[in-house]
Amino acid sequence: MNNQEINKTQGKKANTMHSLKMKIFLLVFIAIIFAIGLCLLMIVPKSKSNLETVIENYMKDITVVEGENLDRELASEGADTVLSAEALQVDLKGISISGMPSSYAYIFSGTDGTMLYHPTADKIGLPVENAAAKQLLTEIGEGKKPEPSVIEYEFKGKQKYAAYYIGNEAAFVLIITADGDEVFASLNETTNYSLIGALILILVCSVFTFVITSLMFRPIGVITRVINKISDMDFRENDDQKHMLKQKDETGIMGHAVNTLRLELIDIAKQIKGKSQELYESSEALSTGTSETVTAVEQVENAITEIAKGATSQAQETQSASENVVLMGNMIEEANTEVENLRTNARAMRDAGNSAVTILEELGQINQQTKAAMEVIYKQTNVTNESAQKIKEATEIITDIAEETNLLSLNASIEAARAGEQGRGFAVVAAQIQKLAEQSNESARQIEAIINTLIEESEKSVDTMKNVKEVIDKQDVNVTNTQDAFNKVKDGIDRSVEGIREIAKRTAGLDEARIKVVDIVQNLTAIAEENAASTEETSASAEEVNAVISNIAANANNLHEIAVSLEDCVKMFIIE
Template identity: 40%
Template sequence: MRKNVQNKDNINNDNTNNNTSGDNKEKKSSLLCGIKAKLIMTSLLPTVVGIVAVLILAIVNISQGMNTEAVNGLSLLGQATKASYDNEYTGDWRVDNNGNLFKGDVNLSQKQDGIDKFTKDGDADLAVFIGVDCKLTSLRDSNNKRMLSLKADDKIWEAVQKGNTYTTSHVDIDGTDYTGVYIPLKNFSGSVVGMMFSGQPRTDITTFIMQKIIALISVSIVVLIVVIVVASIISTKLANALVSVNNLFIALANGDLTVDVNKSILARKDEIGQMAQSVQTLIDKLQEIVANLQNTASELYRSGEDMTSSANQSSKATEEISSAVEDISKGAVSQAEEIQNASAQIANMGELISEIVEKVANLTKATDAMGRAGDTSMSTMSELSDSNDHTTESINNIANQINITNESVGRIGEAAALITNIADQTSLLALNASIESARAGEAGKGFAVVASEIQKLASQSDEAAGEIKEIIEKLQSESEKTVEDMNNTKVLIHEQVGKLDATKNSFIDVSDGIAVSRNETAVIKNNAGSCDEARKQINDVVSNLSAISEENAASAQQTTASMQELTATINMLAETANGLMTVSEQLNKEVKFFKVK
């Protein structure tokens, strides 16, 4: 009766194994696809997000940079054109009654082609406005005629009249959207009389930006495709390895100890390789145990029925040991997963902390360099301010000296006038003396000669005094111009002092900003320390997991001790094994659940 029950149990076990094997084959492909998809998504999601973020940032930077570069280029073109006209033609900008544009005495309206030489190698255009009226331009309409009827916007002219360069990204010229720069045109007196316009169609700039963006998107797509291919290859290999290890566990659960672990998986140096090595060790140990059990069953068969009670005790001990081994196996798998996850988290956190520390170090160096540069700039500004004060003082001294010289020149002029009067009186007296000497006859001839010489000297003195007067008048005119130029210089120096003060205040603001950056760097450094503390806490968690592993090892040792006690009991039962025929048969049937080589 007992043997029949055991045979039925074996049949049920075989049917269960066959059904489980079929189910496992059906789940194998879905398991592989699920793991592979998750691995690919885990690796691709951060990459896609990063590429999209970098792409958006790059597009924004390219657009801003190209617009800024276009404005700078147009500003340089306008400044160069203005400087070229100033160098080539002297004099002020003006418009005559016929509406012709002059630079000094040169009629530029008759030299319209001259402005084309500045734009022939590029896509930009130039125009000279006097007030809001266009007088000179390289812009042409659809009939290839110069657009001299253009009018500048009053708001633009108001801004340029203040001496400021006006920049705009959108200005309509004959229905075309332009990016333009308006540069003030000043006469010798410093008054703003017009504007130098340099502009470029927005379509040219937009087309160039779109070309750069398309190239960047193309490169990003290629990079993404490469990442997808690499991620798919790596994920496929990793998923195949995991599925192979999972199949080993399924085979062990079905009692199949004949399976072999793939050598390529055993050769892996990662956690999967360690898991495969552990499974191989488990298979070897189970094969050894099953073989020993088979040998033991044979010995029990020879022991006899008089040791049935001891055999039952041995069976119970074996069941307890199997349960303990199963619990240990489950705990070992769970611990391996937890330790693997913790190890990965610690590695990622270590990389983040290292990167944060490196960034904080770079940021600290940058703020220190900014601080030193700010201190140097402040010192330079102080020296420049002192130098400007000395310059102002020197100019005031020069002005005083010029005024004194001007006064002295006036006095010399008065003295020259006095000399002229004296010469006139002397000439008159000499004439009177000549008349008297003529009346005296022969006695007055000698006196007449002297009077004639005196008259000549008086005439020469009068001529010299006239020349001195002309020189003095010219000197006074030049002196007055010098005084006027010196007064203008004083005004410019006063304006320069104001600009220096404004620049100095700007440097103070920059210094304050540097101080704020240093404080923020300190905050970042503290945050990095907090991250390091968190990493230490995670290390503690891993240490706890290690302690649990040690406890499991202790349990395994206890299990080994129980196995040793069981072996001793079996040795005792070996003496009467002939009486355990029935028990040995049952044990043989149970052991047949495992397939061994």
């Protein structure tokens, strides 16, 4: 099912929640709820305020009456008698507010706050606990005497109302208290009844509104069904239409308009049905004729196309051959150029090879001279090393002599000391000899250190000369091998030069043959291009004719399809 059919199906029947009947019903329903809610919001708070005032006045009046009675009894009988627990129990036990079981009366001293009477006997004699009583005691202590009134306070989580009366000279404070829940119990009950009544009223009004709206919109439903039938192309008259025409209100006017539309559509459908049949027959004949013409033109076009393909292929192949020959000629010319470059490079390589051979011969001679020089240096280094060893041995002998001389001078000094004054001159000579011996010994040590360093460096030079000698030997071998390799390269270059000369001769002959082939191929290309151009013009004309005929055939087919679609649409009309 397409989108148009889905939208058509959905439009035949309105959703209940979106219908006019439901909208009016909801509007009236909301208006009723709003009116009732507004009344409750205005009446309940006012009733609560009035009830609160009445109850407070009632509690205050009871408290004042009982308090004044106690004042009179105090004046006549005295405090000890009247304010005793037993007397107060008799006077206050039955005092409460009608309809409030939680209400009770208690009395405490206005001077110290001691509980004189309380329905709970355990609290008698104890200080008062609630904040309201303490506030009254504070004001009495400040010399004030509050007038009888009603106060609100919270005691153990409950909201309470209390009416108080302060006796003469603050001898006592009488309080009658009740829970806030019981104070407004009657109001809450009245409110609940009001809500129940409001719900019943809403229900009744809703039913009444639903019935009225159903009656109001029934003719509109009839008109909707008639229009849905017309949208389904069903133009037949039925009982709903007859009933609709009898209406005297706006729906009757709408019914007459819809009926007029139905009759006009019937006439239009009959005319379309007749014309669609004629269009269908004409399109059928046109489609058949154009199909035969298209077939014939396609056969002619195919034949011309094959001829054009052959001519075009011949021209392309000839052109390709011409291009290949030209390309071959370019390649031959490039080959000539490269052969000439190769000849030049070969000559340069031969010259470079000759130079390299000469340089290698000179390098071999230099390497032999270096080898001979290194041999001489190696021998001289060994001789230097041997001489250093001999100098070291001589230095050791000098060191030994210096040490012996030092010992002899020491002995001479000892003997001179024994000789006393006579040996003093000899002692001076012995000291000088000892000093010279020590200097000789120190010089010998320095010479020995230098000789040791010289020997170490000489040994290193000997090792280095050995390594250099080995490297030069390897270099001599490599130079010889390189010289042999360059001789072989020189021979190869000479052979390459001869081959390049032969290639140049063959390339020149190939270029002459290429020029002759190019002339022949160019003539063939010109002939093939003329044939291809002629066949292409013929093929283009055939294609234009085929395109025109195909366009006519396509339009004929489209016209035939339109006629078929129109015929199908006409079949949707239900007239009888």
